[in-house]
Amino acid sequence: MNKPGTFTVHKKDGSARRGTLVTAHGEIPTPIFMPVGTQGTVKSLSPGDLVEMDAKIILGNTYHLYLRPGDDLLARHGGLHGFSSWDRPILTDSGGFQVFSLEGIRKLSEKGVEFRSYLDGSKHFFSPEKVIDIQKNIGSDIMMVLDECVGFKHDRAYTEKSLEMTTRWAKRCRDHYPVGSGDQLMFGIIQGGFHKDLRERSLEQLRDIPFEGFAIGGLSVGEPIPMMYDLVHHLAPLMPQDKPRYLMGVGTPLDLLEGVSAGVDMFDCVLPTRNARNGTLFTSQGKINIKKATHREDDSPVDPECTCYTCRNFSRAYLRHLYHARELLSYRLNTYHNVHFYLNLMREVRESIENGTFKQLKARYEAAYGK
């Protein structure tokens, strides 16, 4: 196997890229979707389920894992891999998004950010160096730098000041874990709000730091979808060709396809797992809500084209019953289906790039999802 961090683009179809990223726990084919396992588990699914549906990499949340069970405890139990019995790649965020978006008194300074635990109100401090130390304890294959996630409503002056600090924090993160320190990769995060010139400046500053990949942060934070798409299409082509590009926290099936068309390689989002728990299921023909009375007598599976455990074994009528009876199996079977749907979508994306038919695939989903 190649050295962790090696990224190869095998094929392009328009701007869409078919690549491979090498990590310490295995190779990741791109474009890829990473299911979110906030607290050391993708909600309701076992590692066995995730292997069965061939998830190549999952995400863990530094903020949550630091607070519970604690990164020191994880370090004593073989990191998150050993603790949760998952031997494929893991990416961890830096905790920045949670600190800046969750409730809790916080003080922000050049040194870092002070916040209160959502669990018990206790005070904590994240510096750029601290979040790297935590991620070292977690043992993730890909670490993210600490950034300030600037919201949609911040003004230009604030956004400009913030992105400069985010760059200084990014440098401190890399300095704290220089290239060659170990097998963990580190990605920088481009900020700059919805100002294209600020985004470009952020990118220019970050690309001088030897990161193994670059992410677009601060999107899908309440802005209109066309504004997000416009920014992704502007920014992705300017990002290094030879490094993976990760669009953080995005999104719907159409968002993923749009991102891929702009040249993005990696995605994560809570949408498939959270929607599943609310009864919203993704299909090749669009979304359905399993709660609805129309499914009461429906013997057909959620998606006739789907090959997942849920669709191979259960009808919409049964899933509707489980949902209304608030049965634990409801969350599980729905989540299994939705995550499988996202992984399968990305499998189709990769094949279509190889075959030069990505445009047709995108058009097919756009028709189904009513663009």
Added chain:
Amino acid sequence: MNKPGTFTVHKKDGSARRGTLVTAHGEIPTPIFMPVGTQGTVKSLSPGDLVEMDAKIILGNTYHLYLRPGDDLLARHGGLHGFSSWDRPILTDSGGFQVFSLEGIRKLSEKGVEFRSYLDGSKHFFSPEKVIDIQKNIGSDIMMVLDECVGFKHDRAYTEKSLEMTTRWAKRCRDHYPVGSGDQLMFGIIQGGFHKDLRERSLEQLRDIPFEGFAIGGLSVGEPIPMMYDLVHHLAPLMPQDKPRYLMGVGTPLDLLEGVSAGVDMFDCVLPTRNARNGTLFTSQGKINIKKATHREDDSPVDPECTCYTCRNFSRAYLRHLYHARELLSYRLNTYHNVHFYLNLMREVRESIENGTFKQLKARYEAAYGK
């Protein structure tokens, strides 16, 4: 395969019996434990899990399934087997226990019992014939007759009057679905409270009705354990030798072993599933509670002797974390372990009867569980 209802005792060890009961969906080795799937699912487990741990038969609750999703709907979807994608045997209770133990205004008469739905307060009526019709719609392999489950605190006069009515109801159930009507079996239920002579009278009356099996109802309703054991030891040997004996709603691992030692063949209980959701796990060394701080750093599995998915993959420390984080996977992994434990216990019971070592097995568990 033999005709459904065929019951063979292959071996005895003391009063403990090693047998086989034939049903329309397969043979059941006895003694057996039946996991409880109240609403068409054993809480948090998939049919695939249950097959993986080799559950031979599961239980469904007529009362719950009648109210939701409705037995008419089940009938249109291949019965509970087709609806829930479970192709092994199912036993259904008659709903009597729920009607008599759950809250809700009810009127009891010779005709049957009127009750209100726990879901929406609507009025419903169960007659002996009606609960058989419901169980026909459900399509269970083993149906139970409607009985009045008399509590621990009822006086002798009430209990005597009640058992006579239970007998008349039992006859009406059998008359409504005579032997030879189909592949579903029907078991009678012995009542009579904690009066041995009344229990004997109930049994005498029921044994004249051609049931495929007999159950002891109305135990584990708040009485002292020695009183239950005494009654089971008195009653089981008086029950027909050539029919399966089912001790309803019982119980702990020691209760099961005691029942087997008295000659009982079948058991069901919510204990392994309900306890799992509260963090109480069964092991070969006794019960543990996974919540406790003592498990915080414990890298060992729940039970080193256990071969289940949970024990093969996860530490007590991880399970404790999932429990405290209220993760859905916690309920699932805990339930998987506890149900596997009960099924494995009964596998050991069957082997020990074959080998003539049941007494030693019982003594071993009694030592672990502090009798």
